[in-house]
Amino acid sequence: MVLSELFDPLFRLALIDGLLLAAVLPVLGAVLMLRDEWLAALGFAHLAAAGALLGLAFGLPAVAGGVAAAGAAAIAKGAGGGQGNAVYGFMILGGWAALLLIGANTEVGEQLGRALIDGQLYFAGPADLIAAALLGGMTALILPWLMPRLLRARLLPQHDAANGYPVRRWQLGFDLLAAAGMAIGTASMGLMAAFALVLVPAWIAFRSAPSWRWTLAGSAALGVVGYLVSFAAALALDQPFGPMLVAVLLVLAGGYAAVARGPAA
Structure with a gap:
């Protein structure tokens, strides 16, 4: 029954849209965690x-x-030279205030604002799928070129400073990619579901993977597995998708933490 619903034409577009995001957002999350800027998401x-x-x-x-x-926020952050999670804390406050004020003072109303927070993946349309596909394509093209530069800037900052490399341009390039990923993920999945995909798989992979490549691969794999389980469970149990995805990812994180801790002495 669940499999038939999972591949039902009614949910096919939403399934593919979310699957693309579930593969890309955790990879972006791994880079954000490397830079100690996971709050950016x-x-x-x-x-x-x-x-x-x-x-x-x-x-x-x-x-x-x-x-x-x-x-625009990524460009402003790059122009101001701000780094670290404090900058993103101000973004959270500003975005939260703007979201509620716009909802209260426009015809779109608070219900649509609530939908953006809770998620509306089942109602994803062609525009959402096209955006997710473009994000996947941009990530596949840009991130392999950016990755060694971001790693060097993080691990060997003196080398870049001594050679006068344009580190801020590379950081801005990734910030724009991360901003686009979160915007597209939020529009399709909802705010907290997109954030969970960025944070939780990368958090697990960082603590378990033997190398950086395995960290990226593990993040993407965990994101896809968590997404598929959540999608199937939400359909089978008639539950909203966003909270189900967050719950499943938290269970994965808790399970990993319990196994990593090992049996009590």
Whole structure:
């Protein structure tokens, strides 16, 4: 019964859309964790939700408004030279305030704002799928080129400074990619579900993988497995997808922590 629903044409577009995001967002999360900026995901997500709601108020697709708002935040952060999670804390506060104020003062209303937080994957349309596919393509093209530069900037910052390399440009490039990922993920899955995909698989992989490549591969694999289990469970139990995804990923994290701790002495 679950398999028949899982491959039902009614849910096929949503399934593929989420599957693409589940493979990409954890990889971006691994890089954010490497840079000790994992809170960026939540900062970009809040601003993306506010931008998506504002875009809807002007008749634009949610994903377009979200990408514009998150991308503008990434550019502003790069221009200001801010680093660390404090910058993203201010993004969270600003995005949260803007989201609620826009919802309360526009015709789109608070219900759509709530939907952006809770998730609406089952109602994903062609625009969401196209955006997820473009994100996957951009990540596959850009990240392999950016990755060694980001690793060197993190592990050997003196080398880049001594050679005058444009580190801020590389960081801005990744920030824009992460912002787009969170905006697209928030528009399709909801704010907290997208954040969970960025944080939890990368957190597990960082603690269990033997190398950086395995960390990236493990993050993507955990994201896909958690997503498929959540999608099937949400359909079978008639539950909202976003909270189910967060719950499944938390169970995976708790299971890993219990196994890693080992039996009590």
